[in-house]
Amino acid sequence: MKLVRMILQGGSESVHMTIHKMKETTFKEATLAEWEQVAIKSLKGKTLESLSTKTLEEIILKPLYSLADLVDIPTNQTKIVRQAKKSSEWLVAQTVTGISSEEILADMKDSLAKGNDVINYKLDPKHNWSSSDLKELKAIIGRQTVLLDVSSDPSFLHNFTDIKGMIKGAGAVHLPNARTYFLDGSRMHKMGGDAVSELSNVLVQADAKAATIDLEELSKKAFVEFSIDTNFFMEIAKLRAFRILWKAFGEAHGNSNIAAVPVHAETSLRSFSVLDSNVNILRAGNSSLAAVLGGADSVTTYPHDYLTGANPTSKRIARNMQLVLKEETHINQILDASGGSYYIETLTKELVEKSWSFFLELMNESTLEDREFKLNERATHKWEQQIAALSTRKKSLIGTNVYANPDDHVQNEIIPTDYKRLAAPFEQLRKAFQEKPLKTAIIPYGTLKEYKVRMDFVSGYLIALGVSLKVAPENLKPFDLRKWIDEQGIDYVVFVGNDEQTAGLVPALLNEQLPVPMDVAGKFEEYEDWLDAGLSGRIYSGQSLLEKGNELLALAKKEDSHDNT
Numbered sequence: 001m002k003l004v005r006m007i008l009q010g011g012s013e014s015v016h017m018t019i020h021k022m023k024e025t026t027f028k029e030a031t032l033a034e035w036e037q038v039a040i041k042s043l044k045g046k047t048l049e050s051l052s053t054k055t056l057e058e059i060i061l062k063p064l065y066s067l068a069d070l071v072d073i074p075t076n077q078t079k080i081v082r083q084a085k086k087s088s089e090w091l092v093a094q095t096v097t098g099i100s101s102e103e104i105l106a107d108m109k110d111s112l113a114k115g116n117d118v119i120n121y122k123l124d125p126k127h128n129w130s131s132s133d134l135k136e137l138k139a140i141i142g143r144q145t146v147l148l149d150v151s152s153d154p155s156f157l158h159n160f161t162d163i164k165g166m167i168k169g170a171g172a173v174h175l176p177n178a179r180t181y182f183l184d185g186s187r188m189h190k191m192g193g194d195a196v197s198e199l200s201n202v203l204v205q206a207d208a209k210a211a212t213i214d215l216e217e218l219s220k221k222a223f224v225e226f227s228i229d230t231n232f233f234m235e236i237a238k239l240r241a242f243r244i245l246w247k248a249f250g251e252a253h254g255n256s257n258i259a260a261v262p263v264h265a266e267t268s269l270r271s272f273s274v275l276d277s278n279v280n281i282l283r284a285g286n287s288s289l290a291a292v293l294g295g296a297d298s299v300t301t302y303p304h305d306y307l308t309g310a311n312p313t314s315k316r317i318a319r320n321m322q323l324v325l326k327e328e329t330h331i332n333q334i335l336d337a338s339g340g341s342y343y344i345e346t347l348t349k350e351l352v353e354k355s356w357s358f359f360l361e362l363m364n365e366s367t368l369e370d371r372e373f374k375l376n377e378r379a380t381h382k383w384e385q386q387i388a389a390l391s392t393r394k395k396s397l398i399g400t401n402v403y404a405n406p407d408d409h410v411q412n413e414i415i416p417t418d419y420k421r422l423a424a425p426f427e428q429l430r431k432a433f434q435e436k437p438l439k440t441a442i443i444p445y446g447t448l449k450e451y452k453v454r455m456d457f458v459s460g461y462l463i464a465l466g467v468s469l470k471v472a473p474e475n476l477k478p479f480d481l482r483k484w485i486d487e488q489g490i491d492y493v494v495f496v497g498n499d500e501q502t503a504g505l506v507p508a509l510l511n512e513q514l515p516v517p518m519d520v521a522g523k524f525e526e527y528e529d530w531l532d533a534g535l536s537g538r539i540y541s542g543q544s545l546l547e548k549g550n551e552l553l554a555l556a557k558k559e560d561s562h563d564n565t
Helices: 002-008 012-024 032-042 077-083 101-113 131-141 154-159 186-190 195-210 215-221 232-252 279-294 312-329 342-363 368-391 424-435 448-465 478-488 499-511 527-533 545-556
Strands: 118-122 145-149 164-168 181-184 222-228 263-267 298-300 440-444 469-471 492-496 518-521 537-539
Touching: 077 232, 077 342, 101 118, 101 131, 131 154, 164 181, 181 195, 186 195, 186 222, 195 215, 195 222, 195 232, 195 342, 195 368, 215 222, 222 232, 222 279, 232 263, 232 279, 232 342, 263 279, 279 298, 279 312, 342 368, 368 424, 368 545, 424 448, 424 545, 440 448, 440 478, 448 469, 448 492, 448 518, 448 537, 448 545, 478 499, 492 499, 499 518, 499 527, 537 545
Parallel strands: 118 145, 145 164, 181 222, 222 263, 263 298, 440 469, 440 492, 492 518, 518 537
Antiparallel strands: none
């Protein structure tokens, strides 16, 4: 306010001196040791190591990275990443869709007119191309870069004299100006694998190709595709790590100057959910930015309603995510914008080391089949870890396992994809409870202040499963509780209260033999005794959502899964 008054009073000289003083102000540089001491004080007895976390790739993430972390990083790491890109630009490669050749052409022309750079089209045997439509497609392809998937019918390529871009499933069709050796970095990701699995798998595929063709020919004709999920910094590091691993691969095969290959990235569907699907906009935006910062040469962003059928609006939103990144953030003017970050550079180095080590381990297997078996085995293990973390809510999938919308329903048929999706088990439970509702009530005891925390937890827990619930009037006596349960048609109740209320009242209610199964909120030493007295189960933090959901679903179906029902 003083500064404002000075301006209003015309004190320009004083203002100039104040601003000059602000510009000259410096701050004492804090050392890492000083930061650690302040952090330890705020941890209230916990160790500094408690702030570190382990990733799916078994990389330990520290709470703070500093210049000291760059000491062990190869001096040419950033240089290799930057030399692999010809420019800071990338191509927008949104997919073309339609149920007929006419619709596909219309969508293709519309998307190209509105900012799409690449014809990204997957051939479907159901698409019947007339000679006139093929002629028009040929003209368009002659002017544009393509990303085609003709795996279902490679002979489709005979309709074109020249194609520029990347082609999956080309087989033996010779296309001098197109890249036709597809290195699939997405396969392990779609199976549930981690970044190490994905990177190692690409190297295994490249090694198999290098056994049949010259390495220089491979680098001229190959391209790689990765799926980019929502683990922002890890996904940036994954793409950067590939550039370094590719150079190491070349050196291992006697070519230290191996040419870089184009990297195509698509936003992953692994974290997409039909529940609260608008959150998928945030997921896709996160993944798109990570792909660009990681150095992808072309990017596909899936619409947020892809799983239930994209519409023109959602497709436009998806395309515009990339256009906004280009036009409003200007990151297309900076090559490797994340390079030099202590955290990103360290993460890149650790991914390179772990991926190369696993690649060498795979190469010790005698056949390609054995290597793929080991890759699949790792992917399965990593998938199980992710599902377990979501089920116990150690990891969050917003709108699915946490902060679920009670009014959200799985209404439409879900379009099948080749991705294992993290939300799928939760969607299945939601749908099952829609078809077979379990009328549930929370029965609170004590004052609101005493039971609210547990009630909110139980409410959020059950809503995530798709269980609709009511809250009974607080502190009902057994007779009144029985009457209320009967009037409301309740099938199952959960007792909530503080520790003292729970320990005193649960045994009393069990003695009354309520007409419906009762669970208790929280973990108590007396739990086993309560089970013997007729308690049905419990709900607590860290419990598996999926296991409890299936237990309650069995109850809804009147199956004998609840031990004491």
